[in-house]
Amino acid sequence: MAIVKKYGDVNVEPVMDGVGMRMVIxxxxxxxxxxxxxxxxxxxxxxxxxSHWWExxxxxxxxxxxxxTDQGDVSLKAGHAVFMPGNEVHQFVNxxxxxxxxxxxxxxxxxxxxxxKPTI
Amino acid sequence: MAIVKKYGDVNVEPVMDGVGMRMVIxxxxxxxxxxxxxxxxxxxxxxxxxSHWWExxxxxxxxxxxxxTDQGDVSLKAGHAVFMPGNEVHQFVNxxxxxxxxxxxxxxxxxxxxxxKPTI
Numbered sequence: 340m341a342i343v344k345k346y347g348d349v350n351v352e353p354v355m356d357g358v359g360m361r362m363v364i365x366x367x368x369x370x371x372x373x374x375x376x377x378x379x380x381x382x383x384x385x386x387x388x389x390s391h392w393w394e395x396x397x398x399x400x401x402x403x404x405x406x407x408t409d410q411g412d413v414s415l416k417a418g419h420a421v422f423m424p425g426n427e428v429h430q431f432v433n434x435x436x437x438x439x440x441x442x443x444x445x446x447x448x449x450x451x452x453x454x455x456k457p458t459i
Numbered sequence: 460m461a462i463v464k465k466y467g468d469v470n471v472e473p474v475m476d477g478v479g480m481r482m483v484i485x486x487x488x489x490x491x492x493x494x495x496x497x498x499x500x501x502x503x504x505x506x507x508x509x510s511h512w513w514e515x516x517x518x519x520x521x522x523x524x525x526x527x528t529d530q531g532d533v534s535l536k537a538g539h540a541v542f543m544p545g546n547e548v549h550q551f552v553n554x555x556x557x558x559x560x561x562x563x564x565x566x567x568x569x570x571x572x573x574x575x576k577p578t579i
Contacts, residue, residue: 420484
């Protein structure tokens, strides 16, 4: 059954200081393969500087920031998309003066072993 | 390797009258599981009224429209997200006076047989 929602109506779960996450489309909606989350990152706040097996497909809705990548820091603003492959160390940082609103999609965990790639 | 791009810089491919598609993040970028496309739907234009095995995860960036679902027509505007499950007949229609810019994510074809669900 189709589900339509305004993302601002979805509950924000705090995930760390200055960072909240909305699960806009996920397993509870019936999503079988991948999940749409929208993060609010407060000015000065950031996501962890980390890596993991899964990729991100990211899109900036509002605000300004940077993404730390293997190739250095890259500026972000509304309308920028980021493909962050699995196992690359990365971090999203709000360098602006308003909330950085950023969509970040991830595959579901059960897909971990489906790519044939080592999960180092 | 991380890839950052402004979606407006991605080439628009015509897919039918009044509808163009940008492959913002796809297999050519190294995406392993799912693809981010952004559609421009001109005023009065629409996507096909159809169904297929794969789901959509959709997000309206700009403009106004409706989505036709099994439960009827639902209004859409910027900030609305739509989960359209596989095999539900659907159509996106631009009912506004400006271009409807809509992100639409799909799983890659090789995932067709991974859900354990029949592809009727």
